[in-house]
Amino acid sequence: FYNLYLHPLRDYPGPRSWIAFPILRYIEQCKGTFDLCMRGYHQYYGPVVRLDADSLSFATAQAWKDIYGYGHGQNQWPKVEFRAPEATPHIIFSNDADHARFRRSLSHGFSDQALRLQEGLIKKYVDKLIAGVREECEGARNVDLTMWYNLTTFDIISDLAFGEPSNCLESKVYGHYIETMFKFVQIVPYVLLANFYPTVWAVIKLLIGKKINERRQNLFDLGKQIVMKRKNDPSKQGRADFMESMLKSKEVLSDAELASNSHILFLAGSETTATLLTGVTYWMLKTPKTMERAVREVRSAFAKEEEITFQSASTQLPYMLACLEEGLRMYSPITTILLRTVPEDVVVSGYPVPKGTQVGVHHEATYLAPYNFHRANEFIPERWLSEATTDEKNEFFRDNRDARQPFSMGPRNCIGRNLAFSEMRQILARMLWNFDLELVEKDLDWSKQKTYALRVKGPLMARVSNREWEE
Numbered sequence: 001f002y003n004l005y006l007h008p009l010r011d012y013p014g015p016r017s018w019i020a021f022p023i024l025r026y027i028e029q030c031k032g033t034f035d036l037c038m039r040g041y042h043q044y045y046g047p048v049v050r051l052d053a054d055s056l057s058f059a060t061a062q063a064w065k066d067i068y069g070y071g072h073g074q075n076q077w078p079k080v081e082f083r084a085p086e087a088t089p090h091i092i093f094s095n096d097a098d099h100a101r102f103r104r105s106l107s108h109g110f111s112d113q114a115l116r117l118q119e120g121l122i123k124k125y126v127d128k129l130i131a132g133v134r135e136e137c138e139g140a141r142n143v144d145l146t147m148w149y150n151l152t153t154f155d156i157i158s159d160l161a162f163g164e165p166s167n168c169l170e171s172k173v174y175g176h177y178i179e180t181m182f183k184f185v186q187i188v189p190y191v192l193l194a195n196f197y198p199t200v201w202a203v204i205k206l207l208i209g210k211k212i213n214e215r216r217q218n219l220f221d222l223g224k225q226i227v228m229k230r231k232n233d234p235s236k237q238g239r240a241d242f243m244e245s246m247l248k249s250k251e252v253l254s255d256a257e258l259a260s261n262s263h264i265l266f267l268a269g270s271e272t273t274a275t276l277l278t279g280v281t282y283w284m285l286k287t288p289k290t291m292e293r294a295v296r297e298v299r300s301a302f303a304k305e306e307e308i309t310f311q312s313a314s315t316q317l318p319y320m321l322a323c324l325e326e327g328l329r330m331y332s333p334i335t336t337i338l339l340r341t342v343p344e345d346v347v348v349s350g351y352p353v354p355k356g357t358q359v360g361v362h363h364e365a366t367y368l369a370p371y372n373f374h375r376a377n378e379f380i381p382e383r384w385l386s387e388a389t390t391d392e393k394n395e396f397f398r399d400n401r402d403a404r405q406p407f408s409m410g411p412r413n414c415i416g417r418n419l420a421f422s423e424m425r426q427i428l429a430r431m432l433w434n435f436d437l438e439l440v441e442k443d444l445d446w447s448k449q450k451t452y453a454l455r456v457k458g459p460l461m462a463r464v465s466n467r468e469w470e471e
């Protein structure tokens with residue numbers, strides 16, 4: 001009764017059952033259906049939705065700036081964390097002072113100079129991807145692109161974060177560390193639940209707590225072993241990887257912090273990029289005219305495959321880049337809402353918000369809202385081409401492009417954005433250069449997939465053939 005009729009947020013619209021009984025929201029999260037519900041609620045209630053007693057979800061460009069932007073000076077609105085309290089802090093979940101220390105220690109590893117040095121390492125794995133897909137398609141088998149993209153990004157990030165590949169592309173399996181990580185990610189909603197309902201958590205802990213703790217510890221111990229091996233290996237010194245950046249920085253990180261940051265870099269940098277590549281390929285296959293146009297562009301921009309570099313792929317393929325931008329809208333790797341707690345009474349996107357409220361922008365709901373994007377549920381890369389932003393008569397001129405921030409904003413935005421783009425452009429361009437792709441299951445529908453902290457993608461089976469060379 002209090003939540004619905006007396007609470008300071010009582011005038012904000014939202015699902016009454018979630019507002020009265022916030023546990024229902026967490027149950028949807030554990031079921032993997034929370035983000036799907038939020039999409040529906042934002043379509044129904046509009047750009048602000050009260051998603052439980054104390055939390056508001058926004059779906060506007062202004063809310064990105066107000067919540068995540070630089071406007072709060074040195075002090076960020078605290079994140080609502082979903083990590084176990086006893087875990088070592090890392091760049092994503094840490095207080096402002098530690099965050100600044102971690103971010104500075106990693107900045108060199110993500111600089112333009114480092115990216116140029118990383119290109120050779122990344123190319124080596126893209127070569128392996130192309131060779132692996134070629135071998136599989138010559139055996140006339142259907143190819144699971146989800147798996148191949150994951151194997152590639154895992155090897156790349158493992159090499160950059162841990163100083164060694166995870167040998168995924170060689171073995172064509174994910175390996176123990178990654179399998180453990182996948183299992184661990186699925187318990188994230190339970191950790192969220194635990195943080196909000198310590199009593200419910202006590203019961204869950206009795207039932208499955210030991211297993212969860214074992215998984216978490218297992219994953220951390222494994223990561224720490226690899227990190228210590230890299231740290232103490234003199235032959236690896238001088239590589240342009242993340243570990244070198246942390247070790248050479250003026251900031252001093254303990255071994256536990258080196259391990260927790262490497263671990264989070266691995267998670268943040270592998271699954272996200274693979275998800276986007278899988279999603280964009282899915283949407284291009286579902287919308288064949290976009291695939292045809294991108295393929296034509298890639299094959300006419302270069303005379304030979306070696307010409308596809310980080311630099312050339314970023315300047316000579318405007319349509320393929322528009323496909324990636326549209327992929328980031330339709331299939332954002334981060335689907336959900338990353339909440340922050342408001343430290344005082346504030347205004348967000350024009351709405352008054354009382355102290356203590358949790359606020360955030362829901363990625364997927366914002367990107368698929370018809371009030372932000374014209375024909376929001378259609379994959380239309382053309383909306384990101386320059387003519388759509390300059391020609392008033394273009395049907396996408398009024399799209400609210402700033403409402404889409406897949407890498408977030410402000411001091412805690414994605415440090416790996418440039419790396420991700422370089423990798424994704426390189427991988428997609430070379431796939432389109434080499435292969436003709438066709439969806440095996442024509443009516444495959446990924447618009448209502450489950451999501452936990454990440455998307456549950458499932459296999460993307462494609463009929464892949466070596467490209468036909470024109471005379």
Ligand code: HEM
Binds near residue numbers: 092265332333408419
């Ligand atoms: C398409 C690919 C990617 C997407 C969509 C993405 C998205 C994001 C988002 C939304 C955040 C903000 C998280 C928050 O507010 O809690 C973030 C942070 C971060 N991302 Fe990415 N990311 C991608 C690729 C990468 C890559 C390749 C790396 C490199 C290893 C990376 C490393 C990080 C790190 C370290 C942070 C934390 C930054 C900080 O708090 O200062 N990401 N990313």
